[in-house]
Amino acid sequence: MGQIVSIHSFRGGTGKSNxxxxxxxxxxxxxxxxxxxxxxxxxxxxHVLFGLNEVKMGKTLNDFLNGLCDIKDVAFSIGENAxxxxxxxxxxxxxxxxxxxxxxxxxxxxxxxxxYDVNRLNEGLQTLLKDLNLDYLFIDTHPGLNEETLLSxxxxxxxxxxxxxxxxxxxxxxxxxxxxxxxxxxxxxLVVNKALMRYDFQDIKNQMENLFKAPVAGxxxxxxxxxxMGSADIFSxxxxxxxxxxxxxxxxxxxxxxK
Amino acid sequence: MDNDIxxxxxxxxxxxxxxxxxxxxxxxxxxxxKLVKDEVLIRKGAEGDSLFMVDQGWFKIVSEEAQxxxxxxxxxxxxxxxxxxxxxxxxxxxxxxxxxxxxxVLELKRDAFLSVLNQNPxxxxxxxxxxxxxxxxxxxxxxxxxxxxxKIGEGDYSFxxxxxxxxxxxxxxxxxxxxxxxxxxxxxxxxxxxxxREDELKEQLLxxxxxxxxxxxxxxxxxxxxxxxxxxxxxxxxKLREKRTNDNP
Numbered sequence: 001m002g003q004i005v006s007i008h009s010f011r012g013g014t015g016k017s018n019x020x021x022x023x024x025x026x027x028x029x030x031x032x033x034x035x036x037x038x039x040x041x042x043x044x045x046x047h048v049l050f051g052l053n054e055v056k057m058g059k060t061l062n063d064f065l066n067g068l069c070d071i072k073d074v075a076f077s078i079g080e081n082a083x084x085x086x087x088x089x090x091x092x093x094x095x096x097x098x099x100x101x102x103x104x105x106x107x108x109x110x111x112x113x114x115x116y117d118v119n120r121l122n123e124g125l126q127t128l129l130k131d132l133n134l135d136y137l138f139i140d141t142h143p144g145l146n147e148e149t150l151l152s153x154x155x156x157x158x159x160x161x162x163x164x165x166x167x168x169x170x171x172x173x174x175x176x177x178x179x180x181x182x183x184x185x186x187x188x189x190l191v192v193n194k195a196l197m198r199y200d201f202q203d204i205k206n207q208m209e210n211l212f213k214a215p216v217a218g219x220x221x222x223x224x225x226x227x228x229m230g231s232a233d234i235f236s237x238x239x240x241x242x243x244x245x246x247x248x249x250x251x252x253x254x255x256x257x258x259k
Numbered sequence: 260m261d262n263d264i265x266x267x268x269x270x271x272x273x274x275x276x277x278x279x280x281x282x283x284x285x286x287x288x289x290x291x292x293k294l295v296k297d298e299v300l301i302r303k304g305a306e307g308d309s310l311f312m313v314d315q316g317w318f319k320i321v322s323e324e325a326q327x328x329x330x331x332x333x334x335x336x337x338x339x340x341x342x343x344x345x346x347x348x349x350x351x352x353x354x355x356x357x358x359x360x361x362x363x364v365l366e367l368k369r370d371a372f373l374s375v376l377n378q379n380p381x382x383x384x385x386x387x388x389x390x391x392x393x394x395x396x397x398x399x400x401x402x403x404x405x406x407x408x409x410k411i412g413e414g415d416y417s418f419x420x421x422x423x424x425x426x427x428x429x430x431x432x433x434x435x436x437x438x439x440x441x442x443x444x445x446x447x448x449x450x451x452x453x454x455x456r457e458d459e460l461k462e463q464l465l466x467x468x469x470x471x472x473x474x475x476x477x478x479x480x481x482x483x484x485x486x487x488x489x490x491x492x493x494x495x496x497x498k499l500r501e502k503r504t505n506d507n508p
Contacts (some may be wrong), residue, residue: 001503122499145483147492154496165467174471175479182484183496200464207469 002033002134004125005255006156010172012143014162015193017046018226019248020140022236023160025087026252028079028096029237032135035075035097035128037061039121039152040142041111044101048231050082054103062102064124065116071124072131074099087238097132118151125155136255145179153180158187158258160217160251164194165204170211177212187258189217191251196222218251220244264289267365271312273340273389274382281379288371294358300341301356307345308369313337316362320354331442333396334359340389346372400439407447416454 007020020036028034038046038061047057059074076082078096083089102108129137139152153159159180163169173190180188190208195201201219208216223244226235236245264286268274274282292311294300300311303323317336321329332354335341345352346369376382410418483489 122495126499147488150483150489150492154492155499167470170469171471171475174476175483178476178480179483182480183493184500196465198465200466203464203466207467211469211471 002129002137003157003255003258004129004137004139004155005158005160006139006141006152007160007162008141008149008153008176009143009162009169010145010176011169012043014143014164014169015220015226016143016162017140018049018231018235019160019162019191019193019220019251020138021046021049022234022245022248023252023255024096024136024138025091025234025237026249027136027255028091028094030252030256031094032256033095033133034136034138035099035132035134036138036140037099037125037128038101038140039148040140041101041116041148042108042142044103044108045231046140047098047100047103049234050076050078050098051084051088052076052082052098052100056081057100057103060102060107061099061124062107062111064099065111065120067120071099071127075128075132076100085233085238087233087235090237091234095132099128116148118148121148122151122155145176150179150183153185154183156185158189158255159185160189160191160255162191162193165192165196165199173212177214188214189251189254190214191217192219194222195219215254217254218247220247262286264291264365267314268312270314270338271340271365272338273312273343273385276385277379277382281375281382285367285371285375288375289365289367292364292366294362294364296358296360298358299355300358300364301352301354303353303355304351307342307352310343310346310367310369310372311341311364312367313339313341314363314365317359318356318362319359320356322354329355332400333442334438343386343390396435396439399435400443403436403439403443407443411447411450411453416450 005023007016007023009016017038017040024034024036036046038044040046041062047053058076059069061074063069064071064074075097076099078088078098079091079094082098083092125137125139128134139156141149141152143149153176161173161176161180163173177188190212192204192208195204201221204219205216221243223242225239225242226244229235229238235242236248239245240249265279265282268277268282268285268289274285277285289312291314294316300318301307313335315337317334318341319331320333320335320341321331323329335356341356341364342352344350376386407418410416
């Protein structure tokens with residue numbers, strides 16, 4: 001049975017979508033069947049990393065939640081359709097899918113106004129696991145701890161919390177860790193992103209592990225190169241030797257090892 | 260005058276042991292040259308058609324670096340010959356030679372050298388012996404350089420610092436190994452700089468200062484978990500996990 005891997009951060013701007021996309025890409029590159037679900041309905045973004053725009057985007061998660069289609073109809077095959085960039089082209093023939101969110105303003109505001117049925121989201125995720133015969137289902141969550149995010153955490157086999165080494169992220173992460181324990185999430189991993197090079201990474205890892213009593217799967221450096229590329233491609237595929245990419249592969253290894 | 264030179268030739272490693280008549284012949288063809296400290300005897304890349312025998316003083320054989328620094332490849336002192344390589348292979352000079360002190364050498368031109376060589380096969384053997392000795396030294400030098408480079412790669416700088424701190428005087432009876440170590444230590448003195456920079460960087464690495472407001476943490480946790488939604492979710496998550504485990508034992 002496939003594993004649900006939720007990627008969460010307490011606040012925005014931690015590099016959550018980028019990390020999710022790169023982790024899923026690495027797992028797919030290793031020959032696993034993987035799907036990313038963008039549940040950040042209020043501010044979707046991960047589709048950009050796979051070269052999707054309003055024109056190319058077909059059905060969306062919103063359509064499914066509104067009962068307009070099956071979840072399987074939303075699955076966009078990265079291995080067949082998103083090979084138009086140097087990094088992404090390495091995913092040719094790989095079993096990686098994306099369930100994008102609508103980026104139409106009207107549809108976003110509709111969800112914000114009316115909310116959506118978390119049960120239906122849950123059903124959709126379970127269906128995906130079965131129908132696509134997935135090894136890993138990655139959920140890119142909305143920051144914070146709203147109901148939809150709590151659901152993603154509750155149903156996950158692995159929860160990855162991404163945080164920056166700063167005070168506000170730490171405080172929020174502490175609460176998220178407590179919630180994850182209360183919901184009996186079997187495996188909890190921390191990923192520190194955007195760490196400044198002048199900090200002692202080993203010390204950061206040790207302190208975080210002491211504080212949260214959970215393993216730190218990687219300390220990723222703040223990278224100007226990553227920022228420079230914008231969201232045009234999957235960084236770790238394009239620049240595999242970069243320190244950030246090496247750290248991402250380390251985290252992917254921990255996901256692959258936990259099956 | 261010639262007799263004085265014959266005495267000097269007898270002290271050179273290359274020509275000692277040759278018959279008196281040959282030495283006399285050679286003596287007529289060599290010229291004496293005096294150098295002051297820091298004077299350049301040979302310039303790397305120059306055409307070379309002479310061989311030098313060191314009579315007095317010491318020389319350093321150096322390879323000049325692009326940045327203007329110099330790397331000492333070897334030292335030469337009384338009895339040793341300098342410059343025979345370019346004399347034999349007719350290539351430009353392979354290194355620069357500079358006097359470390361006031362010095363005196365005997366210079367022998369290629370033509371003269373070759374004609375003596377033709378008549379004295381034992382000189383060839385002597386030449387090969389001297390060249391082999393130098394080659395053997397180069398091999399030791401290279402081995403040591405590789406060994407040290409490896410250690411630096413592994414972050415071990417102790418060896419070079421030791422060597423640098425125990426400089427020995429010139430002209431002792433040290434082994435090739437010791438000599439190579441001494442010469443290389445000057446080269447590897449850069450290691451001190453690298454190590455110092457690394458140490459400094461390590462000290463500069465900042466430590467994160469972490470503090471969590473535990474009261475706030477508890478309060479926020481309770482706010483989230485006290486809702487009906489949460490209680491329901493917790494139950495649902497439990498059932499879902501059980502179901503998935505049962506479906507896939």
